[in-house]
Amino acid sequence: MKIGDAADAVATAEGGATVSRHERRRRKLHGQLYDAAVGLFVAQGFEATTMDQIAEAADVARATVFNHYSQKIGFLEEWGARRRARVAEILGAEHAEDLPVGDRLRRYLKEMADLNIASRAETTVLMDASARYGRLLQDPSLEVELARIIDNGRRRGEVRTDVDHDQAGALLAACYFSTILRWIREEPAPFDLHQRIDSSLDIILTGLLVSR
Numbered sequence: 001m002k003i004g005d006a007a008d009a010v011a012t013a014e015g016g017a018t019v020s021r022h023e024r025r026r027r028k029l030h031g032q033l034y035d036a037a038v039g040l041f042v043a044q045g046f047e048a049t050t051m052d053q054i055a056e057a058a059d060v061a062r063a064t065v066f067n068h069y070s071q072k073i074g075f076l077e078e079w080g081a082r083r084r085a086r087v088a089e090i091l092g093a094e095h096a097e098d099l100p101v102g103d104r105l106r107r108y109l110k111e112m113a114d115l116n117i118a119s120r121a122e123t124t125v126l127m128d129a130s131a132r133y134g135r136l137l138q139d140p141s142l143e144v145e146l147a148r149i150i151d152n153g154r155r156r157g158e159v160r161t162d163v164d165h166d167q168a169g170a171l172l173a174a175c176y177f178s179t180i181l182r183w184i185r186e187e188p189a190p191f192d193l194h195q196r197i198d199s200s201l202d203i204i205l206t207g208l209l210v211s212r
Helices: 003-008 021-044 051-058 062-068 073-093 101-118 120-132 141-155 165-184 193-206
Strands: 012-014 017-019
Touching (some): 021 051, 021 073, 021 120, 051 062, 073 101, 101 141, 101 165, 101 193, 120 165, 141 165
16 A cells, blocks of 8 residues: 555544544535534424435535435434434443433433433424434334343342333333423423423333232
């Protein structure tokens, strides 16, 4: 390899791996497309926004958008993935895996709620679009993460051994999404999101029936 070629392949360390200059440029462009799309969705709505408009806003060719996102719903899926990744980053820095399972679930859902509250206008448009046009209730990503936390608690003896952690994760995810959808569909916000999610979690953790 020539010195010039090697210089062009200069990489930055990322988790022990290397990222080429070409890959860094690709990721930067990907982020520009994402930011342009989300800005348009919030400004004029998801349905009204076209791939052509996203290309124009990002100052790229239309084909470039499709090279990164084959469908418009891809932006919605990435929006959800970025939020989950941000919460995982926050909780990882706090070593939340050491918390009791109930506290860990509460912290996870609180951070998700914080993101929604901090960007209510964005959440209103993109969460509603995810429910209408995306795979919000079919995408298992959130329920898998919650199920993992519950399974970890079960392994530590904090959760009943007869509890199906996958089913419990799906129940919590469905409760979370339905709560967010009710919260965004009225203006101003119709209830305290933190309190509502907390109380729903309490019901799921303790059950409905009085112990006999």
